[in-house]
Every structure is written in structure tokens, then in C-alpha cells.
Amino acid sequence: MTTAPRPIAKAAVLDPTDLAPSLANSRIPLPAGVRPFQLNWPYIIVIGAYHVLALLAFLPGYFSWSGLILAIAGTHLCGLFGINLCYHRLLTHRGLKCPKWLEHGMVVIAMSCLQETPARWVAIHRRHHQFADEQPDPHTPLASFFWSHIGWILVHQPELSRLGIYERYAKDILRDRFYVALERHNWLVWINLLQMPLFFALGFATAWLSGETPAAATQTGLSILMFGVFVRTVLVWHITWAVNSVTHVWGYRNYETDEDSRNNIVVGLISNGEGWHNNHHADPRSARHGHRWWEIDNTWLTIRFLARIGLATDVVAPNAHLAGRPRGSRLTTRGTTGVPAE
Ligand SMILES: [Zn+2]
Numbered sequence: 001m002t003t004a005p006r007p008i009a010k011a012a013v014l015d016p017t018d019l020a021p022s023l024a025n026s027r028i029p030l031p032a033g034v035r036p037f038q039l040n041w042p043y044i045i046v047i048g049a050y051h052v053l054a055l056l057a058f059l060p061g062y063f064s065w066s067g068l069i070l071a072i073a074g075t076h077l078c079g080l081f082g083i084n085l086c087y088h089r090l091l092t093h094r095g096l097k098c099p100k101w102l103e104h105g106m107v108v109i110a111m112s113c114l115q116e117t118p119a120r121w122v123a124i125h126r127r128h129h130q131f132a133d134e135q136p137d138p139h140t141p142l143a144s145f146f147w148s149h150i151g152w153i154l155v156h157q158p159e160l161s162r163l164g165i166y167e168r169y170a171k172d173i174l175r176d177r178f179y180v181a182l183e184r185h186n187w188l189v190w191i192n193l194l195q196m197p198l199f200f201a202l203g204f205a206t207a208w209l210s211g212e213t214p215a216a217a218t219q220t221g222l223s224i225l226m227f228g229v230f231v232r233t234v235l236v237w238h239i240t241w242a243v244n245s246v247t248h249v250w251g252y253r254n255y256e257t258d259e260d261s262r263n264n265i266v267v268g269l270i271s272n273g274e275g276w277h278n279n280h281h282a283d284p285r286s287a288r289h290g291h292r293w294w295e296i297d298n299t300w301l302t303i304r305f306l307a308r309i310g311l312a313t314d315v316v317a318p319n320a321h322l323a324g325r326p327r328g329s330r331l332t333t334r335g336t337t338g339v340p341a342e
């Protein structure tokens with residue numbers, strides 16, 4: 001585990017921590033080139049359909065307690081391993097290393113949550129750190145809360161469509177041939193389509209083997225499909241999106257960073273640690289986002305466990321300089337992508 005102190009950005013004394021919602025501070029326009037009515041129809045249709053199917057899962061014909069438990073467990077496991085640990089802390093910020101088989105396996109889990117390919121997710125998130133809460137942050141709530149939560153995904157953002165974004169932000173990711181293949185062969189779509197019959201088959205086979213009629217087993221299969229895929233995906237989406245929206249508006253600040261990031265208790269708990277977002281902007285490389293003892297960070301606990309059994313190495317601990325800085329001192333966090341220089 002890395003323990004050597006890492007330098008932090010320059011500090012200057014500011015007013016005491018501000019707990020007020022940040023939206024009142026100022027408004028900024030949408031990123032350059034965005035036309036609110038240039039809609040991204042494929043995303044709108046898929047996201048809309050998933051929401052409708054997720055709601056249908058709660059109708060009497062489809063609802064099952066086993067499905068609901070599967071959706072909740074799947075939300076936490078896929079969100080924790082796929083999005084938090086792999087896409088965010090490992091690939092985006094290089095806060096740890098894992099064996100390639102494990103890293104690639106977690107990427108497949110992340111892709112089953114229908115949140116972009118690894119290169120694109122990483123590129124967008126590094127851009128967010130570099131320009132957080134100023135132009136051209138891809139999803140700041142200073143443009144509007146709706147924009148930061150989901151609006152930014154539903155319209156065409158020219159800056160995010162250029163190939164240059166990969167060159168600028170995700171060159172390291174695309175050195176791995178596995179990730180290049182995922183981009184080239186549209187595996188994001190294939191993984192999400194393939195998991196549907198798998199979940200149906202899991203439900204059908206379990207019910208049929210336990211003596212249910214084919215008709216009843218089909219119903220169980222559909223229930224497991226609806227909860228295991230659509231409800232889970234929608235829940236993971238909104239938890240990830242809440243980190244972009246809620247934790248830049250509501251919550252407290254341990255660090256006076258130069259953007260509006262906040263630590264939000266609700267998002268911190270339901271996202272398994274990603275909601276301690278002010279801590280994260282203050283120290284993006286750290287694999288641990290919960291800095292106070294009560295800021296529960298299940299993703300960090302999982303990384304610590306993986307390190308103990310030899311499946312995580314080069315784990316980056318919180319910056320020792322942060323704890324010793326003067327209270328209220330300002331941290332410059334913009335301008336870097338939160339990833340080590342190559
Ligand atoms: Zn942020």
C-alpha cells in the first residue's frame with residue numbers, strides 16, 4: 001500500500017466551510033456546441049424503455065421477492081465492483097492495480113450496467129475533474145440540476161463525440177487491446193443483450209428444477225429478467241447520476257475545493273462510498289473516499305480485502321498532507337484529471 005505523502009495543490013486560507021446548497025452561487029451555460037433540442041435518440045429510447053420495463057416489474061404478474069432481492073444485491077455488487085472499484089478508482093484514477101483477469105472481469109460487470117465503454121467513461125470522468133463546475137464540465141449542476149443528473153446524456157454533446165477525447169483523456173486505456181476490441185465490436189450492446197436470456201434462463205431453470213410448471217417457470221424467468229436486468233440497471237444509473245448531480249449541490253465539505261463538490265450522507269451510503277465526493281475531488285487518486293471514521297466506504301473496504309488476499313496492489317492511500325492542512329484552506333483541484341502523469 002502506498003504510504004508516502006503526496007504533494008497537494010496550493011493552499012490559501014478561506015472562510016469557514018459553507019454548508020449551503022451551491023446552486024445559488026452562480027449559473028453557467030451548457031458546454032459549447034450543445035443545442036438542447038439536438039436529442040440523442042438512441043439513448044433516450046433505451047433509457048426510456050429500461051425505466052418503463054423496470055416499473056412494469058412491480059406489476060403483480062412479474063413481481064417476485066426473489067427478483068427484488070436479486071435487483072438490490074445486483075445493484076450493490078455491480079455498482080461496487082463494476083463502476084466504483086473498476087471504472088472509477090482503478091481505471092480513471094489509477095488508485096490501485098489488479099490482475100488483468102480480474103480487471104477485465106470487472107469491466108464486463110461495469111458494461112452490464114450500460115454505462116458506456118471503459119475508455120469513454122474514463123474520458124468523460126477525467127474531463128469532469130479537469131473542469132469541474134465550470135465550462136466545459138460535461139455535467140455540472142450549475143447548468144441545471146436536471147442537466148447534471150440525466151439531461152447531459154440525452155442530448156448530443158459535440159465535444160464528447162470527437163475522437164480527440166480518447167486521445168486526450170483515455171490513451172492509457174486504449175493501450176489494452178481488450179478495451180480496443182470492446183470499442184470496435186460494440187460489446188457494450190452485445191453484453192447488455194446477452195445478459196437478458198441468461199437472467200431469464202436462470203429464473204426459468206431454478207423454478208422448473210424446483211417443480212414448477214413450464215408456465216409458472218416462464219413467469220419466474222420473466223420476473224428474474226425484469227429485476228435482474230432492468231430494475232438493477234435503472235438503480236445503478238440513478239446512483240451513479242446522483243454522484244454527478246446531488247453531490248455537487250447538497251452536503252457538507254471537509255475541504256474547500258475550488259469546485260462545488262460535497263459529501264452527501266445519503267448518496268455516500270447508497271453508492272457504497274462514491275458520495276463522499278468532496279473528499280474525492282480533494283484527493284482524486286486515493287482509493288479511499290471516506291476520510292472520517294463514520295464516512296462508510298464499502299468500496300474501500302472491498303479494496304482493502306482484495307489487497308489482503310493479494311488481488312489488489314499499489315493501493316493509493318489518502319494524502320497525508322490533507323489531514324494536516326490548516327482548516328478552511330483552499331485546495332485547487334481543477335486543472336488536473338486526477339490521474340498520475342505518464
Ligand atoms: Zn464531481
Ligand SMILES: [Zn+2]
Pocket residue numbers: 088092093125129280284338
Ligand atoms: Zn473521480
